[in-house]
Amino acid sequence: MTVHPSLQTSIDAWTHSIEAISELVTPLVESDWNRATECPGWSVRDIVSHIIGIECEMLGDPRPIHTLPRDLYHVTDEFSRYIEVQVDVRRCHTSPEMTAELEYTLIRRARQLRNETRDPQTPIRWPLGSSTEQTLERALKVRAFDVWVHEQDLRRALGAPGNLDSAGAQLTRDFLLRALPKVVANDAGAPPGSAVVFDVHGPLEFMRTVRVDAEGKGTIDGSVSLGPTVTLVLDWETYLRLACGRVRPDAVRDQLKIEGDRPLAEAILREFAVTP
Template sequence: MNEEMRANTAAFEQTVRSTLALAATLTDDDWDRPTECPGWTVKDQVSHLVGIELDLLGDPSPDIDVPDFPHIRNDFGRALEAAVHARRSVPGPAVAAELADALERRLVQLPTLDPDRVVRIPDGREGPYSRLMLVRAMDCWTHEQDIRRATGRPGNLDAPAAHCFWKLFSPVLPLIVARRAKAAPGESVTFAITGPPDFDAAVTVDENGRGALSAAPSAPTAELAMDWETYVRLTAGRCTPDAVTVGVKGDADLAARILAAMSVTP
């Protein structure tokens, strides 16, 4: 493994082990609780993690017809639903046991893989396997947080995989500000995110209407301040802006357009 692959694998392992420890505390009622991930219960979240890891291990995909659930919006969503639907009659602890087994098998597999091997990344682009592991760490952590919110068991917000989430999605802030929220040339926005982890970012729109991450301007057009969990929920499309508290200074209309456009996950 190179250094990047090692760090991403460690982040992946930490959040999956945290999820398994969390799963061991769940009651029968907890497994059936709905989460902010549309259409999925707590058990469905764990089933999803199992399905992805078994697929990466090369295990056969379940041969199952997936109903036209309202939360399935495209072929990608339908493909993800197969592993979830196949386990809807399986008890939660048994699904967690599958995840534990898949994790151990993956930890044996990963050191044998070329971190530079080009593979298809879930965003549809190609990239090295080390980046796929960055995405896996982020995805597993995002679903762990879904489970924690649904069951009232907060924790692991400052995990290594949380930093993977920021690394993957903070570069999208210029697109959100300039293209989606249509900030005008010359306008700028700052984001102050408090945790831990704490993050700060600024986006400035150039004369051609293109946004870019920049140094914090002395007088930004709008300033947004929120806690880390709020940023994650908005970015992952888990809630709408009216469900969270965000501090806004400056151009309130621009800020509202940005918050409405924050969701970037499929």
């Protein structure tokens, strides 16, 4: 049993999402595994391969020895090349092979997490091609975030919506909101004294205000701003797709409502994607 309650929220969110993915893909016919997703160059099979691969690395399994083809247009840097190895090595796998490996990986990881007794601040090597370390607490939170976001990628590709208000959704909301002050103040260059309101509706509703102080530093809170510089109104799924780089603002223009300083709003939307 996990001894540190601070890890349990991430473990619960991860468990719910990865079990949902398993239930989602187990009955798929072979052709469904080849459906395109909003992740450039990736099919349903590729997303599931990515999840299996990273969870195997979290288990300490050796990485596959595999040479990537040279014609993968979406592989543009060392990070994407590192990620792609676990994906490309499984592109020839059949649907029964995919579901069996996913189920086996899920069982092994769930057992590992149930037996986790390390302190949340224990430094661990992050598997994504980096020699840097991060805390166990941070690593588990990132895994829960990544798995839930990919669950939603699969649901959109397969036309099977759901879990937009799950534990993984709430963890992802908080994960993405932490990036907003930098997006508004630094990346979009909102001037000192600005207040930008994000009014999000749908299965997960929230309102947040990013304020830029006299030194140009951004902060975020849940209070209502009177006379904000910009107000962006959008639904939760559109917020998610924009923040995770699944779509560009022009593709969801009819699902966005902008009030106030439009040039600043457009600058914020251009910088909105915060995931690699």
